[in-house]
Amino acid sequence: MISAHNLPQEQLLPRLQAVVYSLVALALCLLIYDHYRQGLYGLVLSNAVSIPAFLFSAVYIYINRDRDAFLWVNYPLVAALAGLALFQLPAYPDLMIHYMFAIPMFTYFCLPMNHATVYNLVFAVAMAGVLWVSEDVNTMLRYTTNFTLLVLSTWCYAYLTLLKGASLQRLALTDQVSGAYNREHFYHLLERELARGQATRQSVSMIGIVLDDYRQLIDLHGNRAVVQFLPRFVKRLRQLIRGEDDIFRLQDDLIVLVLPNCGEEGAIVLQERIKRKIQEQSWRPFAEVSVNVSAVTRNHDEDGEAFEKRLLARLNKQQRTSRQLAAFSD
Amino acid sequence: MEKARFHSLVVLQVKVLYCLFAALALSIIAVLDLLESHTVFAALAAGFALALLLYALMLLMRGQQRHSPYPEWVLIFALALFTLFGMQQSESVVHWVYFVPGYIYFLFAFHVASYLALVYSTAMVLMILSEFEAYLRLQILFTYGACYAFAVMYALINERNNQGLSAIVNTDPVTQVYNQYQLGLDLTKEMTRADRQSDELRLVGVAVPDSWGVLKTEEYEDRLSFLSKRLKRCLRRFDTCYRLASDHFVILLPHSDDHVVEGLLENLQDDLEGSSRYEGLSDIRVHSDLYRPEDDVETIITRIERALHDQRA
Numbered sequence: 036m037i038s039a040h041n042l043p044q045e046q047l048l049p050r051l052q053a054v055v056y057s058l059v060a061l062a063l064c065l066l067i068y069d070h071y072r073q074g075l076y077g078l079v080l081s082n083a084v085s086i087p088a089f090l091f092s093a094v095y096i097y098i099n100r101d102r103d104a105f106l107w108v109n110y111p112l113v114a115a116l117a118g119l120a121l122f123q124l125p126a127y128p129d130l131m132i133h134y135m136f137a138i139p140m141f142t143y144f145c146l147p148m149n150h151a152t153v154y155n156l157v158f159a160v161a162m163a164g165v166l167w168v169s170e171d172v173n174t175m176l177r178y179t180t181n182f183t184l185l186v187l188s189t190w191c192y193a194y195l196t197l198l199k200g201a202s203l204q205r206l207a208l209t210d211q212v213s214g215a216y217n218r219e220h221f222y223h224l225l226e227r228e229l230a231r232g233q234a235t236r237q238s239v240s241m242i243g244i245v246l247d248d249y250r251q252l253i254d255l256h257g258n259r260a261v262v263q264f265l266p267r268f269v270k271r272l273r274q275l276i277r278g279e280d281d282i283f284r285l286q287d288d289l290i291v292l293v294l295p296n297c298g299e300e301g302a303i304v305l306q307e308r309i310k311r312k313i314q315e316q317s318w319r320p321f322a323e324v325s326v327n328v329s330a331v332t333r334n335h336d337e338d339g340e341a342f343e344k345r346l347l348a349r350l351n352k353q354q355r356t357s358r359q360l361a362a363f364s365d
Numbered sequence: 366m367e368k369a370r371f372h373s374l375v376v377l378q379v380k381v382l383y384c385l386f387a388a389l390a391l392s393i394i395a396v397l398d399l400l401e402s403h404t405v406f407a408a409l410a411a412g413f414a415l416a417l418l419l420y421a422l423m424l425l426m427r428g429q430q431r432h433s434p435y436p437e438w439v440l441i442f443a444l445a446l447f448t449l450f451g452m453q454q455s456e457s458v459v460h461w462v463y464f465v466p467g468y469i470y471f472l473f474a475f476h477v478a479s480y481l482a483l484v485y486s487t488a489m490v491l492m493i494l495s496e497f498e499a500y501l502r503l504q505i506l507f508t509y510g511a512c513y514a515f516a517v518m519y520a521l522i523n524e525r526n527n528q529g530l531s532a533i534v535n536t537d538p539v540t541q542v543y544n545q546y547q548l549g550l551d552l553t554k555e556m557t558r559a560d561r562q563s564d565e566l567r568l569v570g571v572a573v574p575d576s577w578g579v580l581k582t583e584e585y586e587d588r589l590s591f592l593s594k595r596l597k598r599c600l601r602r603f604d605t606c607y608r609l610a611s612d613h614f615v616i617l618l619p620h621s622d623d624h625v626v627e628g629l630l631e632n633l634q635d636d637l638e639g640s641s642r643y644e645g646l647s648d649i650r651v652h653s654d655l656y657r658p659e660d661d662v663e664t665i666i667t668r669i670e671r672a673l674h675d676q677r678a
Contacts, residue, residue: 047521047522047525048522051518051521051522052518055514055515055518058514059511059514062507062510062511063507065503065507066503066504066507069499069503073499073500129500129501130500130501130504132460133459133460133501133504133505133507133508134504134507134508136460136463136508136512137463137507137508137511137512137515140463140467140511140512140515140516140519141511141515143515143519144515144518144519173397173400173401176393176397177394177397177457178460180390180393180394181390181394181460181461183390184386184387184390184464185463185464187383187386187387188383188387188464188467188468189467191379191380191383191471192467192470192471192519193519194379195376195379195471196471196519196523198372198375198376199372199523199527200523200526200527200530202372202538203527203530203531203534204530206534206535206536206538207530207533207534207535207536208533208534208535208536208543208547209533209535210533211529211530211533226602227602227603227605228603230601230602230603231602231603231619231620234601234602234603234620235620277557278553278554278557278558279554279555279557279558279561281554295558296558296562
C-alpha cells in the first residue's frame with residue numbers, strides 16, 4: 036500500500052507517477068469512448084496506443100520504485116505522446132491543440148528540468164512547423180505563443196521551486212537520509228574544533244567509515260532498504276561514541292566521526308570497537324555489512340583540508356588492501 | 366552576497382523576465398485579435414500586457430525590497446474571471462484555463478491553493494459542460510484534468526520536500542547564524558564537555574534594541590543581519606553565535622573565563638559604538654551567564670532571556 040507520510044521526495048515521486056499515469060490511462064479510456072461515439076477513429080487509434088504506454092510506464096515505475104532505473108521509461112513515453120499529437124494535429128487541429136497544452140506540465144513533472152525544457156522547446160518548434168503547413172499563419176502564431184507562454188510559466192514554477200529547495204538545502208546542517216550532520220557543517224565544525232584544539236592544546240582525531248559495496252546494496256535490496264538502514268547505522272554509531280563527538284555523512288558511503296580531545300591511542304581503540312560492533316550486529320535485510328574503518332589524529336599545525344585528505348588517503352589505502360586480501364583468499 | 370539575498374535576487378530576476386516575456390506574448394495575441402476584429406479581446410490582452418509590464422517595472426524599481434503578493438493575487442483572479450467569462454464568447458479563450466492550476470499552486474500555500482483550485486475547477490467544468498459542443502467538451506476536460514493533476518502532484522512533492530528540509534535547516538536565513546534548535550544540540554554537547562573537563566562554559570546574551578521592534582520587516586532584518594555580522598567579528602574562532610526564537614542572540618564561549626567575556630564585551634562595545642549606521646547600537650543590552658552543573662538547556666536559555674528582559678525594566 037502506498038503511504039505518503041514517511042517517504043522522502045525521491046521515493047514519493049515514482050509512486051505519484053505510477054498513480055497519475057494509471058489515472059491518465061483511465062481518463063484516456065473515457066476519451067476513446069467519446070471519440071468512438073463521434074466517429075473520430077484516427078483519434079481512437081492514437082489513444083489506444085497511448086493507454087498501454089501509460090499503463091506500461093506506471094507498472095514499470097511501480098516495480099522499480101526503489102531503484103534509480105525507473106526514470107528512463109518517461110523519455111519514450113513523452114516522445115510517443117508528442118509524436119502521436121503531432122501526427123494527428125493536421126487532421127484534428129481543434130482537438131489536438133488542447134491535447135498539446137497538457138504536455139508542458141506533464142514533462143516538468145516526469146523529466147529533469149533541463150531535459151523537459153529542451154523537449155518543450157523542440158516540441159514548440161515542431162508544432163509551429165506543422166501548424167504553419169496545415170493552418171494559416173495567424174493560427175500558428177496564436178497557438179505557438181500560447182503554448183510557449185505555458186512552457187515558460189511551467190519553467191518558472193519548476194525553477195523557482197527548485198531554487199527554494201536548493202536554498203533551504205544550503206542552510207541545512209543535517210543529512211536528510213541518515214540524520215547525521217552533512218558536509219557543509221563538517222567544514223565549519225572541523226575548523227572550530229581544530230582552532231579550539233590549538234588554543235587548549237588538546238588533540239583532535241577523526242575516524243572514517245566506508246560502507247563496502249554501497250551501490251551493490253542498493254542494486255540488491257533497493258533504495259528504500261538502504262534509506263531505512265542508514266539512520267539505524269548512525270544511531271548505533273552514536274551509541275559507541277562520547278556525547279561530545281559528532282557524526283557526519285560526507286558521501287553516500289562515507290561517514291566521518293570528529294573526536295575532539297581524543298588522542299591517537301583513543302581513536303585506534305574506538306576504531307577497532309566500531310568495526311567489531313558493526314560486524315557483530317545483524318543489519319536486516321542485509322546478510323552482513325562490511326566496513327573499512329580508519330583513524331587519524333591531527334598533526335601539529337595541520338589544517339582541516341590536509342587533515343581530511345590524510346583520512347581519505349588512509350581509507351583508500353585500507354580499501355585497496357582489503358580488496359587485495361579478498362582476491363588473495365579467493 | 367548572503368545566500369538568502371542571492372536567492373531573492375534570482376527570484377526577482379526570474380519574475381521580471383517572466384512578466385516581460387508574458388507581456389510580449391500578450392501583445393502578439395492582442396495584435397492577432399485586432400487583425401481578426403475581436404476588439405474586446407484585443408483590449409483585454411493589451412490590458413493584461415500593460416499590467417504585467419507595470420508590475421515588472423514596479424519589481425525593478427523596488428529592487429530587493431520585500432514586495433507584497435497582492436498584485437500577483439489580483440492578476441491570477443483577473444485571469445480566472447477572464448477565462449470563466451471569456452470562454453462564453455470565444456473558443457480560443459479556453460486555452461488560458463490550462464494556466465490557472467499551475468499559477469494557483471505556485472502563488473498560494475498548498476492547502477489554500479487546493480480550495481481555490483477546487484472552486485475554480487467546479488465553475489470551469491460547469492461552464493465547459495454548458496457552453497461547449499460535445500465534440501470539444503471531453504477533450505478540454507481531459508487536458509484541464511491532466512494539467513490540474515500534474516500541478517497538484519508537483520506541488521505535493523515540493524511541499525513534502527520543503528517540509529523535510531525545513532526540519533533540518535538549523536541556520537537562520539536572515540543572519541546566517543545558527544538557530545535556537547541548534548543551540549539546544551550544541552549546548553548539550555558543550556555542557557557534557559565542560560563537566561568532563563571541569564572547564565568553564567560561559568554564554569553571553571545580546572538583546573536586540575527595543576527601538577527596532579517598530580520597524581518594517583525588511584529594515585528590521587537588515588539590522589539583525591548587521592548586528593550578527595558585528596557579533597561574529599568579535600568572537601574567537603571556536604565561539605559560536607545563535608539567534609533565539611525571541612530574536613535575541615546568544616554566544617557560546619567554551620573554555621572561557623571572566624577575562625574572555627570582558628574582552629568580548631569590550632570589543633563588541635567598541636565595534637558598535639564606532640558604527641553610526643543604525644541607531645540604538647550603542648546602548649545594546651548584554652548579559653553574561655555561567656553554566657552550572659545543575660543547569661539544563663532550557664534553564665540557561667530562560668535565565669538569559671529573563672536577565673535581558675529585566676535589564677529593559
